[in-house]
Amino acid sequence: MSSTASNNSEATGLLPIAPFLRISDQGEAHLEGSRCKSCGAVFLGERATCSKCTTRDQMEAIELSNRGELYVYSIVFRSFPGVEVPYVSAVVDLEGGGTVKGTLLNVDPDPEKIRMGMPVEVIYRKAPRKDAEGNEYLTYYFQPRG
Amino acid sequence: MSDVYVVGADMIKFGRFPAISVPKLGARAAHMALDDAGLTMNDIQALYSGNLVQAAAMVGQRILAEIGQTGIPVVNCANACATGATAFREGWMSIKAGVYDVVLCVGTEQMGKGLLGGGGGKKGIPTEGLLGSGTMPAVFAEAGMEHQRKYGTTLEQFAGVSVKNHHHSTMNPKAMYQIETPLETVMNAEMIAYPNTKLMCSVNVDGAAAAVICSEQKARELGLMSRAVRVRASVLTSDPYQERNLQMPDVNTCTQRAASTAYEAAGVGPDEIDLVELHDCFATAEILHYGNLGLCEPEDAGAFLDDGQTTLGGKCPVNVSGGLLSKGHPLGATGIANIYEICTHLRGEAGKRQVDGAKLGLTHVIGLGSACGIHILERPS
Numbered sequence: 001m002s003s004t005a006s007n008n009s010e011a012t013g014l015l016p017i018a019p020f021l022r023i024s025d026q027g028e029a030h031l032e033g034s035r036c037k038s039c040g041a042v043f044l045g046e047r048a049t050c051s052k053c054t055t056r057d058q059m060e061a062i063e064l065s066n067r068g069e070l071y072v073y074s075i076v077f078r079s080f081p082g083v084e085v086p087y088v089s090a091v092v093d094l095e096g097g098g099t100v101k102g103t104l105l106n107v108d109p110d111p112e113k114i115r116m117g118m119p120v121e122v123i124y125r126k127a128p129r130k131d132a133e134g135n136e137y138l139t140y141y142f143q144p145r146g
Numbered sequence: 147m148s149d150v151y152v153v154g155a156d157m158i159k160f161g162r163f164p165a166i167s168v169p170k171l172g173a174r175a176a177h178m179a180l181d182d183a184g185l186t187m188n189d190i191q192a193l194y195s196g197n198l199v200q201a202a203a204m205v206g207q208r209i210l211a212e213i214g215q216t217g218i219p220v221v222n223c224a225n226a227c228a229t230g231a232t233a234f235r236e237g238w239m240s241i242k243a244g245v246y247d248v249v250l251c252v253g254t255e256q257m258g259k260g261l262l263g264g265g266g267g268k269k270g271i272p273t274e275g276l277l278g279s280g281t282m283p284a285v286f287a288e289a290g291m292e293h294q295r296k297y298g299t300t301l302e303q304f305a306g307v308s309v310k311n312h313h314h315s316t317m318n319p320k321a322m323y324q325i326e327t328p329l330e331t332v333m334n335a336e337m338i339a340y341p342n343t344k345l346m347c348s349v350n351v352d353g354a355a356a357a358v359i360c361s362e363q364k365a366r367e368l369g370l371m372s373r374a375v376r377v378r379a380s381v382l383t384s385d386p387y388q389e390r391n392l393q394m395p396d397v398n399t400c401t402q403r404a405a406s407t408a409y410e411a412a413g414v415g416p417d418e419i420d421l422v423e424l425h426d427c428f429a430t431a432e433i434l435h436y437g438n439l440g441l442c443e444p445e446d447a448g449a450f451l452d453d454g455q456t457t458l459g460g461k462c463p464v465n466v467s468g469g470l471l472s473k474g475h476p477l478g479a480t481g482i483a484n485i486y487e488i489c490t491h492l493r494g495e496a497g498k499r500q501v502d503g504a505k506l507g508l509t510h511v512i513g514l515g516s517a518c519g520i521h522i523l524e525r526p527s
Contacts, residue, residue, distance in 0.1 A: 017273060044392060052387040071390070072295060074287035075340035076279045080261065080272075089278035089339070091288055091394045099390040101278040111340060116295045129271040139276045 014138040017127055020045035020100075021140055029124040029138060031064040033098045042097030066122040067145060068094040073116070075109045090142055092120055106143040119145040150241045151365045151374035152523070153248075154183025154358035155486040159320045160351040160474035163256070168200055171354040172254035173212035175479075179250070179356035183370060187214035190358070191246040196223045196233030196253040197478040209252060226513025227427065228382070229253065230481025234357060235519060238380045241361050248360035248368075253483070255476035257350040263514075283347050283428060284339035285514070289397060290430025291341070293447070299433055301341045303448035305332040307429040308346045308471050310457050315468025317458075317499035322351045322474035332429075346429035351474030355483035375489045376524040378412035378506070385516035397431065400518040401438035401510065408508070409440070412522040416440035419462060419522070420504040421491055423484035425512040426469040435510060436464075458499060466491070466499045481519055484509040492525035 012027035022032045035042050036050035037058040044064070049056045073090045090104040104120065107113055120142040127139040156178035163171065172195070180186060187210075195206030201224035210220065225232040230253030237251040263282040274280060293299045312327035327345060335343040365374045383404040388396045409415055416439060424439065426432040433451065437444030441462050442455070450456060456464035467473045467487040470480065488507035490496045501507075509521045 015270070017270060017276065041387065041389075072288045072291040072394070074279065074284040074291065074342075075337075076275070076281065076284050077340070078261065078283070078336070078338045078344075079279065079281060080274055083272075083275040085275075087275055087279075089284045089288065091278070091390065093390070099393045101393040103276055103278050116291065127271060127276055129276070131271050137271050139273075141276075 011124060011138050014126060014136050017137045017139040021138065023138060030066070031098070031100060031122060031140065033062050033064045034059040035062050035097070044098055044100055064098040064100070065095040068092040068120055068122070070104070070114070070116055070118045070120050071099065073104060073114055075111065088114065090120070092142055102140055102142050104142045121145040147242050148244070148361040148363060150238050150359055150377045151362060152357050152359050152377065152485065152489050153365055153368070153370040153374050154179040154181070154185065155356070155489045156182050157320060157355035157479070157483045157486045158353060160322045160353040160476060163352045168197060168205055168254050168256050169208035169212050171256065171352060172205065172209040172252045172356070175254070175354035175356040176209060176213050176250060176252050179358050183358040185248070185358060185368070187216055189248055190216070190218060190250045192218050192237070192240060192249040193220045194223065194233040194237040194249060194251045195220060196229040196481065197255060198224050198226065198229045199255060199477070205254060206252070225517045226515055227425065227477050228481060228511045228513030228517035228519045229478040230355065230483070231509065231511045231519030231521065232382060232481070232517070234482055234485060234521070235380045235382055237359055238377055241359060247364040248358065250356065250358055251482060252354065252356040253479040253481055254354040255478040256352045257476055259350055279339065281339065282514070283342045285395060286428035286430050287339040287342045288394060289434060290428070293430070293434055297445040297447065299448045301333070302329065303451055304341050304429045304433060305329055305343070305346060306451050307426060307432040308332045310451070311426060311465045311469035311471040314458060314466045314499060315472035317497070318468050318473060321468040321472055322349050323468070323472045342428050342430055346471070348427045348470035348475035349472065351476050353474060353476030353479040353483065355479045355486050357482055357485055372526055373493055374526050375492050377521060378414070378524050379408040379520065379522040381408040381411065381520045383407070383518045395514050395516050397512045397514070397516055398434060398438050400516050401435055401512065404518040404520040405439045408520040408522050414506060414522065419506050419508050421466060421488065421501040422462060422464045422508045422510065423467060423469070423487050424464055424510040426465055426471050427475060427512070429471060431512070432464065432469070439508070439510060458501065463501050466501060481509070481511045484511065485521060485523065488523050492523060
């Protein structure tokens with residue numbers, strides 16, 4: 001099912017950090033994907049045409065899983081001014097399809113402590129940044145799944 | 147359709163030239179390539195100009211304003227880091243099609259310092275650090291980690307690419323750097339995005355490179371065949387659908403497809419290629435492309451490097467110019483600078499870094515997002 005209530009208690013009134021992060025009126029958050037009814041390809045976010053098989057108007061919106069496994073990562077030590085380092089940039093394959101990139105929390109930024117293939121889950125938190133109008137955002141992260 | 151020949155090619159020494167305009171950089175390289183061919187702007191029927199950062203600013207026409215406004219058609223190309231190769235290929239196609247006999251291709255770029263890439267658009271909040279990293283060092287680090295995951299490639303092997311290419315650049319006076327850079331130095335340099343240290347990231351430099359290309363008939367008429375390098379294949383691909391490629395740019399499949407198409411067009415196999423200039427934008431990337439280009443099996447790529455097969459004197463020297471890691475990477479110029487490097491070897495004019503007896507060479511560039519350009523070139527007969 002969708003993410004736990006504890007993940008989403010802060011979500012109401014926040015804007016999604018990315019178009020594929022969906023927040024319901026009740027403050028429930030999930031990542032949205034689409035699946036091609038013709039070839040079965042799964043994409044992150046909404047789309048009208050399948051870029052795998054070129055079929056038009058056969059995409060259905062699906063709720064992506066909050067469980068997945070770490071495919072690959074990098075530990076980022078140098079970023080743009082104002083971005084706190086280090087952090088773990090992670091590419092995660094979600095159960096049931098869909099791949100998403102995000103920041104992996106709650107691991108040491110040390111290659112000895114990070115295993116490609118390790119189980120992870122998607123969690124939702126208020127982003128530590130506001131936009132120029134002062135709007136607040138909901139973001140997602142990954143963390144190890146025990 | 148006529149074969150196409152490179153009859154003039156050159157590049158300026160790569161460096162940092164903030165006081166020189168982009169068109170002036172391009173003009174210098176254009177004049178050098180024209181001089182190499184012994185031709186003038188009055189011989190040129192069209193200009194194919196590659197530049198990325200000023201893609202909307204009519205760089206080609208501004209180059210002509212520096213070297214001769216003869217009224218010829220100008221095509222301005224932008225295709226990420228495949229920009230220069232794309233401009234060259236557009237020129238190649240115009241001659242293949244029989245529209246022109248002799249055209250000029252110029253690639254230029256002026257870079258600034260710092261990280262390229264980064265997440266987030268104009269709307270909302272910056273996503274860098276929240277949704278992972280969109281910086282180029284991290285994106286190519288992740289591509290390298292995929293190779294490690296599949297084949298066990300080590301940090302030392304990735305770093306070894308940088309050692310090799312820096313070594314090669316000590317023999318190239320046109321490279322940004324000519325400094326031997328031992329393994330400890332590479333591995334102990336500032337970590338940018340694990341496993342890429344600072345010395346495993348390409349150097350942001352300003353640069354320009356140019357090539358004059360023409361039909362076989364024209365090359366014969368002009369008496370230029372003795373130094374004319376034949377273009378045996380020119381291929382451009384984009385990235386086909388892959389399960390992960392919207393979140394993780396795929397530089398592998400487009401390279402594999404471009405390589406197999408190029409080998410087929412040239413009627414040669416990877417074993418017959420004597421040297422390669424490939425897109426080592428990060429040390430991690432070079433390792434991937436050994437397998438992608440068929441130089442060895444993908445799982446053997448680390449050992450192929452360790453055994454010295456891609457070092458000058460090895461089975462297939464890779465990035466003898468010093469590569470993007472040490473020669474430097476002025477985005478729009480890179481694709482034509484690689485062609486200049488291969489031509490120099492095929493003409494036997496590469497001095498200390500000459501690959502002995504080089505008959506066939508291959509250039510490869512990747513524009514992230516993704517475009518792959520490959521050219522196979524053959525020495526003058």
